[in-house]
Amino acid sequence: MTAPLILIEPYAHRPGGHHQHALVALARARPDSWVIAPHGITRETTTALRKAKARVITAPTGAVAAVLMVGSRVMSAFSAVGLRAFRSGRWPRAVRRLPHQVTLLARCLTEAAALRTACVRAPNADAVVILTASEALHGLAALLGGQPHLRFVHEISTTEDLPLRLVGRLVRRAEPRAIALYPTAAVAAQAANRFPRLAGQVRTYAIDDGTERISPAERACGRTAFAIPDDEPAVCLVGGWWPHKDLATLDVALGKLRRPLHLLVAGHPLNEPTLDRWRQLPYVRLHLTRGPVGEQFLRLVYAAADAALVVRRPGVAKESGLVMDSARYGIPLLVSDHDPALTAALQDQPWARTFTAGDPTSLAEALSTTTSTPLPRPGPDASRLLGMWPATDQADLLTRTYARLLPKEPRC
Template identity: 60%
Template sequence: MTIFDAVLLSYDEPMADALYSRLQRTLGGSVKRLHGVHGMRRAYRLCAEVVDREQFLLADGDFAIAADFDVAAVEPLDEGVSLRVWQAVNPVNGLAYGYGGLKLIRRSALREMGQAVDVLAALPGRIEFAQQIAGITRFNQSPFHAWKAGFRECAMLARGSEYGMAADGSRQRVEAWANSRNGEFAPYAAAGAREGVAFAGEFARLRTVRPPERPDVAAGSVCRRSRRPGGGRVSGPLVLIEPYADRLGGHHQRTLVALAQARPGSLVIAPRGIARDTVTGLREADARLVTSPAEHLAAALLAASQLAAGLSYAGLRAFRSRRQPTFLRRFPHQVTLIARCLAEASALRTARRLEPDAEAVVILSASEGLHGAAALLGGLPHLRFVHEQVTTEDAAARFLGRLARRGERQTVAVCPTQAVGDQLSAAFPGLPMVVRPFAVDDGRRLTDTERVGGRTAFGIPPGEAAVCLVGGWWPYKDIGIVDAALTRLKRPLHLVVTGTPLDDAVLARWRGLPNVRLHCVPGPVGEAVLRLVYGAVDAALVARRPGIGKESGLVMDAARLGVPLVVSDHDPDLTARLSGRPWALTFTHSTPDALVEALHEVIRRPPERPGPEVPRLLGMWSAAGQADFLTRTSASLRVEDCRC
């Protein structure tokens, strides 16, 4: 197990998935992946925002790590050193040097990166070059990738190394590239090398005759807009767009309020309206609330969205029978994608009008499709949290998406879990994407008074075991296994149920079970009632069907409030994080007897409560930390990269 975080940075490499799996096997632990970010400077900057530690390992999407690489022997960087580069074997010419090699890098250095043609040469501090070979750089995965690698590397070598390499060393490497004849697609790499050298020569010749500089642009400037230094803490207002702010309760609304409180004066756009409880929290944060479009085009987009939503609803009713052809049953869901895209574009237009210089524009609950179309129609670069991929694009929606493909460069998708990120990368290989948990830790753990008050409110005597089942009974929740387990209980258990929708027939059956004491609170409920529910119980029960990889707001709520968990092993990554924790009992999904055993364990000996360090274990950040991440990530959208 490594003490360093690790990131694979991929773009369009055909073997990236396989090499990512290889990196995970070799390094152990959780290796993160950043995929599809346009522009190398922007991609490296974003890498700094997906890791939790100051020093982390960074691998390119075409790097094949050696199976015997000993990560446990890797020493941290010394003071003043910002980067260490291991050697990689070049498969077409046999060279072994830093090109394409594994890197150990400082997060703070990436945030303070300067300007250079080779982006990492602009890091502050010293750079170390290790003599050990860490793997092979598999850039020769297609003719194009081989040509591009030769062109890019040799253009920079011919221009002059920015790492202090002697001219003779650069010339020898250029010659080796130009004479590449081993390995797959070697002739393409050689051709690219020769053309890269020619390009560098022509570029140098043209620079001897420079046009007059614009008086309003400093020499050497490569940015469209000014930006804050990457290493400093920023605290300006955000634009927070939440299409579901009209709903009561839930960690989406809680995160909205927490982010607004972390950045007072932020603009909150709620195109469907906003719940009263949420309004109260936002007013305390001095947030500006907008629930209607601020310009004519935004109003037209919202009207079109509402029309499409109505058409989708009618289609769902008309084509709900399974006897209908698949394309007809999927048609309403495709229209829903269009409706959500238009609503997002309307909100972005409003944000552009009311807060054009915001630190970051974030759609907190974004659609899983038509990402580029929303950015182009909205006319504003933005971040978008994509929580799950319920509906994929069919032919018509894909056609619209292809028309707006260039808009994907104006957005970054933020996925709360790696599983969602993998799904999104497979569906949208060109969409920039980072993985970052959505829920935030507000630090408001349950107090002893709330725990006593919760038991009193539901009439649960001290010493009697109780668990809660929170949230609507949606298809991805395995209520069937809960139903089967409750019928097999041998000892009494209090069960507190809240949420919407619920199944009245199932609840009626539970009321008649001899060992179940049911307490039902019809939902949705506000934060105050939800805290009473959690305060009344010994553990929160989370049962999901296998393969559901979206972030569990219930797990995050339990962690931040200090409530033990009884959770199914539906998500391998979550199960690994919970394994061996005294405050978490996991049970085999779809196995009622396993759940019965876990519930009996709660009855016999309630688990200890999770401590205040547990939210970070699950990847949660404070609201201030999340706001800083959103600001830094958004800054990358405003940087025009100087290198193709």
């Protein structure tokens, strides 16, 4: 018999993203698990979790958790005001970074409130996991939360400045109450330099149960939905245009095309002037869907595409949910060589074509080659190649890892 998990997802209120997929998959693997979504949860995810027999909590339980959540909301409000007030480059860098430091504190208080809620609602769960954890203040979250836990740290995007580093040092004895899980070795190395006392291990975040591959019938539906003829090539560009994505290189590369190409763009935020330029390009057929999209529509986008396109800046080495989607859904992949480890894993894979990161000519050649010579679809072994495991194996790993904390720290 397996006991339920406590799955904490601070971003369950945001539609789209592979965190929603992992949350639901783990809940299915462990029926009767508790899902704590401190900022709310999307309707689509709520429906899926109900089918998985998960118990969903969206409000803090207990006085301490309620106070911590109020503190988080106050800090978030201050951060939003600061981001607007200090976004001009005329302010010193330390001042412009201040709102991001407040955001780190707000995220820490949210995590602590969720951990306190877990203590009250399910004190005997097999594992307590924050699926999308902050990259900072690990010890403070464990101390205020009063709960040993695992925390998936997906990237190091904002580092602690001096005031938060001092806070971290004051509570660093609480860091052994948590174990960090990093999706790539590169993220683990970054974190180890900043938090040498925090135990951690590398574990791919994305999950694949081998049941989500897009069928030929879905492909036909996708092509029909976007009015793309079967004999015309199409690639998809999914997700928001965040700073780690190299849209400037893609912008130039599309202008170099000499063959027609359907480009399916779905996500938020997007850059409207860039989209306007693409509409005017003679060989680009743009199909645009604004805003975060749910998983069912996302499948439709992937189904219509001959390949998924991942364009990142050199040196970005966090896990790519889009690369994992490509393997899960069985979609060929065009990907920049921004991450040496990922490039090595994809070497000699017939379903993946790499191009030089930051090089528009290399990207244009990859796109042109795809229009003339389509890539084969990845086989069922593609997910394991990228380190993905079934949800049951992931849940078992979380349980075993969490057990390492229990002899040291009492629950709650």
